[in-house]
Amino acid sequence: MDESSPTPTTPPEEEAPDAGTIDRRGFLHKVSTVSAGITALAVGIPAAAAFVSPALPQKPLDDWIKVADDVALLDVGEPVRVNFVKTDQDAWIETRTLNSVWLFTEDGEKFKAYNAKCTHLGCSYVHDKEKKAFFCPCHRGQFDIKTGKVLDGPPPRGLDELQVEIRDSAVYVKYRDFRLGIAEQVVA
Numbered sequence: 001m002d003e004s005s006p007t008p009t010t011p012p013e014e015e016a017p018d019a020g021t022i023d024r025r026g027f028l029h030k031v032s033t034v035s036a037g038i039t040a041l042a043v044g045i046p047a048a049a050a051f052v053s054p055a056l057p058q059k060p061l062d063d064w065i066k067v068a069d070d071v072a073l074l075d076v077g078e079p080v081r082v083n084f085v086k087t088d089q090d091a092w093i094e095t096r097t098l099n100s101v102w103l104f105t106e107d108g109e110k111f112k113a114y115n116a117k118c119t120h121l122g123c124s125y126v127h128d129k130e131k132k133a134f135f136c137p138c139h140r141g142q143f144d145i146k147t148g149k150v151l152d153g154p155p156p157r158g159l160d161e162l163q164v165e166i167r168d169s170a171v172y173v174k175y176r177d178f179r180l181g182i183a184e185q186v187v188a
């Protein structure tokens with residue numbers, strides 16, 4: 001045979017996959033299928049919850065805030081300021097605000113509670129022991145301790161009085177904020 005002439009060759013036969021290759025492919029296919037399922041669940045469950053939850057009953061909000069553990073610990077005839085954190089839930093958003101009330105009792109049995117924001121522009125007022133009145137340093141407003149009425153200055157109405165309840169010797173207040181700078185008491 002002429003050595004320069006091309007030699008006929010037979011195309012190589014494709015190798016048949018062995019059993020090990022099939023097992024690996026099957027395994028990879030199963031893994032990818034399971035992964036896709038997990039991803040779908042991860043995306044789908046929160047989406048479904050977002051759709052369903054607003055229709056579910058919401059936890060009832062309790063407006064009453066405990067502001068003193070025991071009435072016996074409160075001074076008679078001397079107003080005391082109490083700070084507390086109020087939590088509000090609006091659908092998905094929970095907000096916490098630091099609020100304050102002034103508590104006052106003349107006899108240790110009946111209690112008055114005032115929102116601690118001045119009704120003029122919302123500054124914090126203090127107890128002026130000398131004048132025996134509440135005094136707002138922002139614009140020199142003054143309020144009567146026993147009644148909350150305006151004694152002096154620009155506040156357009158008296159202090160915002162809040163409902164009070166005594167439960168098992170503890171003092172609870174139904175806290176509300178009101179619109180500022182107007183003569184009428186309107187819930188904010």
Ligand code: FES
Pocket residue numbers: 118119120121122123136137138139140141153154155
């Ligand atoms: S904010 Fe209290 S007097 Fe103006």
